[in-house]
Amino acid sequence: MSTPRLSRRGLLGGGVAAAGVAGAFVAGRASADDAQAAVAASYAFRGEHQAGIVTPAQDRLHFAAFDLLTTDRDEVVALLQDWTAAAERMTRGDGAGEVGPVDGDPLLPPDDTGEAIGLPPARLTITFGFGPTFFDKLDLADRRPKALRRLPHFPADVLVEEISDGDLCVQACADDPQVAVHAVRNLARIAFGRAAVRWSQLGFGRTSSTSTTQDTPRNLFGFKDGTANLKAEQPELVDTHVWVGADDDPAAGWLAGGSYLVARRIAMTIELWDRQPLADQEQFVGRTKGAGAPLGGDKEFDEPDFDAVTGLAPTIPVDSHVRLVHPSFHGGAQMLRRGYNFVDGSTPLGALNAGLFFIAYVRDPDTHFIPIQNAMAKSDAMMEYLKVNGSALFVVPPGIAAGEYVGQSLFA
Amino acid sequence: MSTPRLSRRGLLGGGVAAAGVAGAFVAGRASADDAQAAVAASYAFRGEHQAGIVTPAQDRLHFAAFDLLTTDRDEVVALLQDWTAAAERMTRGDGAGEVGPVDGDPLLPPDDTGEAIGLPPARLTITFGFGPTFFDKLDLADRRPKALRRLPHFPADVLVEEISDGDLCVQACADDPQVAVHAVRNLARIAFGRAAVRWSQLGFGRTSSTSTTQDTPRNLFGFKDGTANLKAEQPELVDTHVWVGADDDPAAGWLAGGSYLVARRIAMTIELWDRQPLADQEQFVGRTKGAGAPLGGDKEFDEPDFDAVTGLAPTIPVDSHVRLVHPSFHGGAQMLRRGYNFVDGSTPLGALNAGLFFIAYVRDPDTHFIPIQNAMAKSDAMMEYLKVNGSALFVVPPGIAAGEYVGQSLFA
Numbered sequence: 001m002s003t004p005r006l007s008r009r010g011l012l013g014g015g016v017a018a019a020g021v022a023g024a025f026v027a028g029r030a031s032a033d034d035a036q037a038a039v040a041a042s043y044a045f046r047g048e049h050q051a052g053i054v055t056p057a058q059d060r061l062h063f064a065a066f067d068l069l070t071t072d073r074d075e076v077v078a079l080l081q082d083w084t085a086a087a088e089r090m091t092r093g094d095g096a097g098e099v100g101p102v103d104g105d106p107l108l109p110p111d112d113t114g115e116a117i118g119l120p121p122a123r124l125t126i127t128f129g130f131g132p133t134f135f136d137k138l139d140l141a142d143r144r145p146k147a148l149r150r151l152p153h154f155p156a157d158v159l160v161e162e163i164s165d166g167d168l169c170v171q172a173c174a175d176d177p178q179v180a181v182h183a184v185r186n187l188a189r190i191a192f193g194r195a196a197v198r199w200s201q202l203g204f205g206r207t208s209s210t211s212t213t214q215d216t217p218r219n220l221f222g223f224k225d226g227t228a229n230l231k232a233e234q235p236e237l238v239d240t241h242v243w244v245g246a247d248d249d250p251a252a253g254w255l256a257g258g259s260y261l262v263a264r265r266i267a268m269t270i271e272l273w274d275r276q277p278l279a280d281q282e283q284f285v286g287r288t289k290g291a292g293a294p295l296g297g298d299k300e301f302d303e304p305d306f307d308a309v310t311g312l313a314p315t316i317p318v319d320s321h322v323r324l325v326h327p328s329f330h331g332g333a334q335m336l337r338r339g340y341n342f343v344d345g346s347t348p349l350g351a352l353n354a355g356l357f358f359i360a361y362v363r364d365p366d367t368h369f370i371p372i373q374n375a376m377a378k379s380d381a382m383m384e385y386l387k388v389n390g391s392a393l394f395v396v397p398p399g400i401a402a403g404e405y406v407g408q409s410l411f412a
Numbered sequence: 413m414s415t416p417r418l419s420r421r422g423l424l425g426g427g428v429a430a431a432g433v434a435g436a437f438v439a440g441r442a443s444a445d446d447a448q449a450a451v452a453a454s455y456a457f458r459g460e461h462q463a464g465i466v467t468p469a470q471d472r473l474h475f476a477a478f479d480l481l482t483t484d485r486d487e488v489v490a491l492l493q494d495w496t497a498a499a500e501r502m503t504r505g506d507g508a509g510e511v512g513p514v515d516g517d518p519l520l521p522p523d524d525t526g527e528a529i530g531l532p533p534a535r536l537t538i539t540f541g542f543g544p545t546f547f548d549k550l551d552l553a554d555r556r557p558k559a560l561r562r563l564p565h566f567p568a569d570v571l572v573e574e575i576s577d578g579d580l581c582v583q584a585c586a587d588d589p590q591v592a593v594h595a596v597r598n599l600a601r602i603a604f605g606r607a608a609v610r611w612s613q614l615g616f617g618r619t620s621s622t623s624t625t626q627d628t629p630r631n632l633f634g635f636k637d638g639t640a641n642l643k644a645e646q647p648e649l650v651d652t653h654v655w656v657g658a659d660d661d662p663a664a665g666w667l668a669g670g671s672y673l674v675a676r677r678i679a680m681t682i683e684l685w686d687r688q689p690l691a692d693q694e695q696f697v698g699r700t701k702g703a704g705a706p707l708g709g710d711k712e713f714d715e716p717d718f719d720a721v722t723g724l725a726p727t728i729p730v731d732s733h734v735r736l737v738h739p740s741f742h743g744g745a746q747m748l749r750r751g752y753n754f755v756d757g758s759t760p761l762g763a764l765n766a767g768l769f770f771i772a773y774v775r776d777p778d779t780h781f782i783p784i785q786n787a788m789a790k791s792d793a794m795m796e797y798l799k800v801n802g803s804a805l806f807v808v809p810p811g812i813a814a815g816e817y818v819g820q821s822l823f824a
Binding site for chain 2: 060062064067099100101102106107108109110112113114115116117118162163177178181184185188189192196197198199200201202204205215218219220221222223270271274275276277278279281282289290341343344345346348350351352353354
């Protein structure tokens with residue numbers, strides 16, 4: 001796990017002590033010192049694993065999928081080297097390059113687009129991934145991880161091709177959306193001629209905690225989300241469920257210490273949801289709306305009792321979300337979720353184009369995502385209010401040491 | 413101008429002193445105390461003018477236009493009364509109503525959607541406006557303000573009808589986007605059967621300061637924006653240029669203390685912009701990119717010298733943005749700008765769907781917006797990188813006293 005460090009952009013003065021600050025930052029009830037220090041804090045780009053996975057989830061997201069414009073492996077390696085250099089600069093609070101004049105020449109375009117000048121690092125992380133088609137286009141099929149293929153069609157998927165899949169992905173998370181947008185925009189600029197944005201998604205509010213130091217946030221159904229999420233403070237569980245092991249995959253030893261990233265754009269029909277009785281909403285979810293306690297329990301972190309009955313029926317209904325996706329019904333499989341709420345304007349029918357941009361990191365989607373998603377899509381009462389219109393699967397290479405570029409183990 | 417006060421949602425404990433805090437909050441370099449207190453602070457909903465105009469611009473926006481589903485004046489008055497009650501609750505950090513059980517009945521839908529439970533008020537303001545068609549549909553033509561009509565077609569307008577105009581508008585601004593989204597979503601829920609969302613726009617980063625206590629932010633061209641904007645601390649200028657006077661309009665005395673709201677969705681071709689030389693970018697804008705100084709000047713707040721020449725040409729080019737829109741060429745007319753950066757995913761062509769959601773408040777669009785926009789659209793070098801695809805004009809009624817509902821002076 002990367003270590004928080006302090007940095008700030010050149011135009012900022014002053015200094016704030018921030019040792020361990022991100023771990024101390026509790027969204028929604030931070031102390032004043034914590035809040036200010038967290039904005040100024042940054043995470044190291046290099047480490048055993050990429051930052052942005054078990055890193056305490058930042059508040060805002062800009063996620064982009066890219067398509068390669070070249071099949072030349074050397075050009076792609078050069079792109080990854082350029083992206084690594086820019087990402088390392090931006091995560092510590094510098095520009096992607098010089099605003100200019102670059103090399104003293106005002107007739108060159110700036111090497112940074114400028115909109116983040118004066119803004120602190122805002123705990124920016126940039127996480128890179130490769131999609132299945134990346135391996136096809138670069139003739140790397142012999143090194144392709146075994147579970148990396150287009151996700152199957154699930155019931156209730158209404159996928160739009162233009163916002164699904166991709167050769168590469170970039171997940172930029174930060175506490176300031178302008179910082180996250182600046183990162184994606186500059187990586188797109190740097191990729192010019194080599195890769196182009198395929199689709200892109202902003203998220204305004206995190207819907208998961210990835211650290212025990214964080215409160216559980218709420219999704220757009222108004223319910224606490226991710227109560228039982230994997231947390232950074234559970235390293236053994238994270239090792240078991242998130243990081244690809246050295247012996248997991250003979251063809252892809254290079255992925256050891258990496259992970260799989262599942263991205264799903266889940267549109268919610270929130271106007272319909274808002275007209276359902278409170279009792280029904282709670283039966284669909286399997287938890288209370290206020291406290292987030294499992295039905296029949298008192299407090300958010302009470303264990304759900306799936307054997308409890310009320311009258312003749314299970315207290316936690318058989319088609320409730322919390323039951324259908326619970327690890328106890330899936331061989332113990334857990335995900336590290338890292339999703340975000342979104343509203344992308346409105347639909348032609350006068351509804352808000354709103355939902356959850358689901359992101360999960362798993363060691364193997366064949367055991368840790370696909371069976372769970374099938375159970376949910378087939379039986380979950382909540383599905384009546386969900387439509388999945390974007391979907392993608394990527395592998396996320398391990399972290400890198402000094403002098404390396406992101407994804408280097410694949411090309412070594 | 414509304415007075416900041418302290419409040420917080422029921423589920424939050426503790427207390428933070430916040431007297432005058434919003435005025436002390438300087439985005440980008442707040443002290444720790446300021447930052448925390450600002451999140452907890454709230455603005456009064458009632459006052460001489462609606463909040464959200466000269467209020468120091470919050471960081472995030474959710475703007476929605478609504479179409480009426482009824483032409484019954486009594487139903488619309490009831491809607492405005494319901495909206496007033498909910499807006500007053502939400503701006504002080506409460507829910508729009510009870511999460512439930514409402515009236516103790518779990519079979520009723522909640523009166524609040526829940527996703528803002530536990531979040532502080534985040535300086536939320538909610539500002540309401542009426543479009544030209546509002547007056548047509550309610551048979552109120554005799555009370556229609558004289559300048560309230562569909563904006564003319566400007567050069568470079570490529571308007572999309574579905575994201576233009578509207579009978580009503582709601583501008584929700586807050587420092588937490590989840591709070592702003594929650595506000596619009598609940599107002600839409602409350603409007604069910606009486607008005608429906610026509611279009612809606614999120615903005616992630618303010619592009620204007622409306623108070624001398626705020627730093628000048630940057631737009632997605634990477635330049636400081638709004639350096640010469642009207643500020644709350646200039647009450648005489650605000651009276652002259654923003655608030656409709658009691659004698660401005662014999663048919664619309666009810667609008668005294670209100671304003672006109674111009675909304676324009678300005679898409680920027682940022683990828684093209686990013687490939688222009690720094691010197692060209694600065695010539696288009698008429699300011700330096702780093703400091704934001706007018707060309708030929710040193711510092712951001714230096715007055716532009718339009719008579720200065722460099723060689724044979726004006727130092728500030730004749731087609732530069734800063735010159736074309738400067739008050740000295742428009743009879744002294746000034747606007748109070750309150751726009752936001754946006755990125756709405758990406759276009760089918762692989763570009764970021766990015767730009768500036770322009771909002772301006774003016775006393776009279778016929779003198780304070782249309783001539784300036786015509787000059788800009790016809791001659792501004794920056795227009796090569798702009799496409800306006802959404803446009804709307806509204807009037808914003810004055811503020812209200814205790815016991816009144818928003819817009820009451822129109823119906824009185």
